[in-house]
Amino acid sequence: MKHAVALALFFVGSARAYACASCGSGGDDPLVLYPNEETKAYVGLSRATAFKNVGPGGEVVTAGGPATKDTTTVAVGRAISRRAFATVTLPYVRNARDGDSESGMGDPSVAARYTAVLPTLAEPALPQVQLVAGYKHAQAKSIHDTEDPRTLLDVFGTGFSEAKAGVDVWYGNYAAKAGVAVTALFPQERTFDGTRYQPGDGVRATASAGYGWTARAKTTVGANREQRRALRLDGEEQADSGQLVHSAFLTQDLMPGPLDDVKLTLSRQAAFGRNVNTARSTSVSLAYTRVF
Amino acid sequence: MRRALVMIAAATLALGGCGKKSKSKDDDAPNDQHQDEQQPPQDGDAHPGEGEPKPGPQPGPEPGPVVTPILSESEATQSKDGAFWVKVVWADGPRAEEYQKVTLTFADGARLLPTEVKDVDAKSWMPSMGHGGADDDRAVAKDAEKANVYTVSDLWLTMGGAWELRVKATVNGKADTAHVKVDVP
Numbered sequence: 001m002k003h004a005v006a007l008a009l010f011f012v013g014s015a016r017a018y019a020c021a022s023c024g025s026g027g028d029d030p031l032v033l034y035p036n037e038e039t040k041a042y043v044g045l046s047r048a049t050a051f052k053n054v055g056p057g058g059e060v061v062t063a064g065g066p067a068t069k070d071t072t073t074v075a076v077g078r079a080i081s082r083r084a085f086a087t088v089t090l091p092y093v094r095n096a097r098d099g100d101s102e103s104g105m106g107d108p109s110v111a112a113r114y115t116a117v118l119p120t121l122a123e124p125a126l127p128q129v130q131l132v133a134g135y136k137h138a139q140a141k142s143i144h145d146t147e148d149p150r151t152l153l154d155v156f157g158t159g160f161s162e163a164k165a166g167v168d169v170w171y172g173n174y175a176a177k178a179g180v181a182v183t184a185l186f187p188q189e190r191t192f193d194g195t196r197y198q199p200g201d202g203v204r205a206t207a208s209a210g211y212g213w214t215a216r217a218k219t220t221v222g223a224n225r226e227q228r229r230a231l232r233l234d235g236e237e238q239a240d241s242g243q244l245v246h247s248a249f250l251t252q253d254l255m256p257g258p259l260d261d262v263k264l265t266l267s268r269q270a271a272f273g274r275n276v277n278t279a280r281s282t283s284v285s286l287a288y289t290r291v292f
Numbered sequence: 293m294r295r296a297l298v299m300i301a302a303a304t305l306a307l308g309g310c311g312k313k314s315k316s317k318d319d320d321a322p323n324d325q326h327q328d329e330q331q332p333p334q335d336g337d338a339h340p341g342e343g344e345p346k347p348g349p350q351p352g353p354e355p356g357p358v359v360t361p362i363l364s365e366s367e368a369t370q371s372k373d374g375a376f377w378v379k380v381v382w383a384d385g386p387r388a389e390e391y392q393k394v395t396l397t398f399a400d401g402a403r404l405l406p407t408e409v410k411d412v413d414a415k416s417w418m419p420s421m422g423h424g425g426a427d428d429d430r431a432v433a434k435d436a437e438k439a440n441v442y443t444v445s446d447l448w449l450t451m452g453g454a455w456e457l458r459v460k461a462t463v464n465g466k467a468d469t470a471h472v473k474v475d476v477p
Contacts, residue, residue, distance in 0.1 A: 053453050056420050061452025061477055062388040143450075149426035150389070150448055197422055231422045240454065241420040277420045 030287065031075040032113065033085040037291050042075040042089075044287035046265075052280040054270050056240035063279060065152035066095035071106065073287075083115040093140070093156040102153040107161075109136035113168075124173040132166045132183060144192040160199050161188040177210040177220070185228070200229025200242060210253075218253040223272075246273035261289040361403030362440075371461075374401045375468035376409075378459050386455070386476045392447040394457065398440045400464050406440055411462040414444040416474075418455050425449045452476045 031042040047070050051063035070093070077087040091106030111134030119126040142159025146152055166183030185202035208222030224247040231241040249267035256262065263286070270280035368377040376398050383393040396414065400406040412432050416425035426448035435441035449455055455474040460467070 053451050055453040055475075057454075059453075059475075064388055064451025143421070143423050149428075149450065152450065231420070233422055238419045238422060241422070 030073060030089065031077045031087045031289065033077045033079050033087075035082045035115070035118065037077075037085075038079045039292040040077045040289060041292065042073070042077075042287060042289045044071075044073040044075075044285055046071045046073070046283050046285035048281045048283035050280070050282045052270075054245075054275045054278050054280055056277055058274060058276060060280060063281075065097070065155065067097040068095070070094040070096070080112070083118065084112065086110065086112045091156075095153045095155070097151060097153060100151065100153060102148070104140060104154065104156045106140050107136050107138050107157040109134060111135075119173060125171075127179075128168075128170045128172065130168040130170075132164070132168055132181075134164045136162045136164075138162075138188075138190070144197070158187075158199075159192070160190055160197070162186060163188070166204075175212045177212065177218075179206075179208050181206045185226075196234050198232035198235070200231060202226060202228035202243070216255040220251045220253065221249070223248050225273075241277060243278055244274060244276040245270050245278040246275060247271050259291040263287045263289075359402075359404060361399065362405050363397065363399040363403050365403075368397075368399065368403070369459075369470045369472045370401075371459075371463075371468035371470040373466070373468045375466035376400055376406065376461060376463035376470070377403050378461070378470050378472065380457055380459070380472045380474075386449060386474050388449045388452045388476050390448075391445070392449065393443060393445040394447065396442045396444065396459060396461075397438075398442075398461060398463055401466075406463045408465065409440050409442070409461055409463050411460065411467065412442045412444075413460045414447070415458050416447055416449050416455055417458050417471075418450075418453060420454055423450070425455070449474075449476050 030044060031040060033040050047068060049068050051065070051067070051069075053061045053063045055061055072092045072094075073089060074092075075087055075089040077085050079085045087110065089109045089111070091108075092103065093106045094101055094103040111132065113133075114131045115128060116131055117126060117129035119128050138157055138159055138161040140157030141147070141154050142157050143152060143155050144159045146155050148154045163186045164183050165186075166181060168179070168181040170179035171177060172179070181204075183204045185204060187199035187201070189196060189198040191197070204224065204226040206222060206224045208220055210218050210220030212218045224245075226243070226245050226247075228243040231238045247267060247269045248271040249265055251263055251265040254262045254264075265283075265285040265287070267283050267285070268281075269283070270278050363377050363379050365377075368379040370377050377400075379397040379399075381395045381397070383395070385392045394414065396412065398406055398409045398412075412434075414432070415427050415430070418424065427446070429446045429448075431445050433443050433445070435443065447457075453476055455476050457472040457474050459470045459472060461470075462468075
C-alpha cells in the first residue's frame, strides 16, 4: 500500500504541465516517505520530446525551443514525525536541438506532507489523506531572461517561484487502488525588464487507478488536469492567456527489494480534451528510490 | 401650365450658374495632392465649357470632394489612439523560428495617404505567454519611393501561436502604437 501511495504521489509530479515547450517543468515533489521510513533518496531520469505548442484556441502549432529536454532529478526526504516528512528536490536539465545543447540547474523545490488520516489494518476501507504544501524557487533562466532567445536552449525554468497547497486521497489497501489529488498553485509575481508579471493562480487535479499484480509489481494509469488564470502584466490582464492542459500517464512499478523501487513512466502532455496555451509533448521517465 | 413651364426654366437657369467650382481653402491642404490622386476624374474637369448652364434640372448643393481611403478596414489595423492605420504584409510567412520580413503601409487616421510617417518600429509580442520574439537585430527601412511604406527585417518569432506585431509610428505628427494580430502556424 505504501508503494502505491508513493506511485500516486509520484504521478502528480511526473504528469506536470508545461506552460510552454521551452518553459520549465515546475519541479513538483516526486518523493514521499511512509510512517516507518526516516530517510529516502530518489534519482529520476526523464526525456521529453515531440514538443508542439497549443494556442489560445486549441490550435497545435510550432513549439520552438529545444527538441529534447532531459531532466535528472535528485530528491531527498526526511521524516519529521510518524505522520510528517519534508523533501528537497533538485532538477538538472539538458536542452538539445540540432546538435547543440546546454545544461543547467532547474528550479529547486521543497515540500512537506502531513498524513491527516492514516489507514490501519483494522480499517482497510479508510483512505489515506495527506495535506501537501510546497514551494519552488525560481532560480533558473526562463524565457523572460534567456540569453539565447532564438534557440531557448538555456531555458530551464518558468521564471516564477510558486507555492502550492493541496490534499491527496489514496485508497491503497487492496490490489485495486485509486486516488485523487488536488493542489492549488500560487505563482509569485516578478519583474522582468521593468514589466511586472503576475502569473495566474491555478489548480491541478490528478486522478489515478492502479492494480498490484504481485507484492513487487504494480501498474497505474492516470489523468491530470491543470488550469491557470490569465497572466497580468503591470496589473493588466492579458486576453486569452489562461492555461488548460489535460495529460495522461502510465507507470509500471517494480520493487526488486524491500527498500528499492523502480518506476518506468510514459506520459503525454496535452493528451486529450481541450488544451489551451500549453505544450504537447511525450516523456519517458525512469526513477529509482531507496530507503536508508 | 405655361406658368409652370416658365418657372421651371427660370429655376434651371439659376441652378446652372452654380456649376462652376471655386477653389476652396482646403485645396491648399497638404493632403490635397494625394486626395486628387485618389479621385476619379470628374466629367466637368475634362470638358470645355464648364460652368455653362446645361439643360435640364441640376443637383442642388455641390458635394464635397470624393475621398478614397488607401487602406480598407479589413486589411489594416487601427492604432490604439486612432492616429494611423497600418497594413502588414509578410514577405514569406509568418513563420516561427525563421528570420521574417514585413512591409508596413501606413495611412492616417482617416485611412488617407499621410503627409509624414516617421519613428517607425515594429516588435513581435506573444500576449498569451507574456514574452516577445528574438527581435533585437531587427532593421527598419523606409521605402525609397513611397513615404508611407516601411520594411522591417530580421524579426524572429520564437514559436507558433497567437502573436502580435506591435507597430510604433508617428504619423502626421501623432505618435501611436498598433497591435496587429498574427497567427503563426
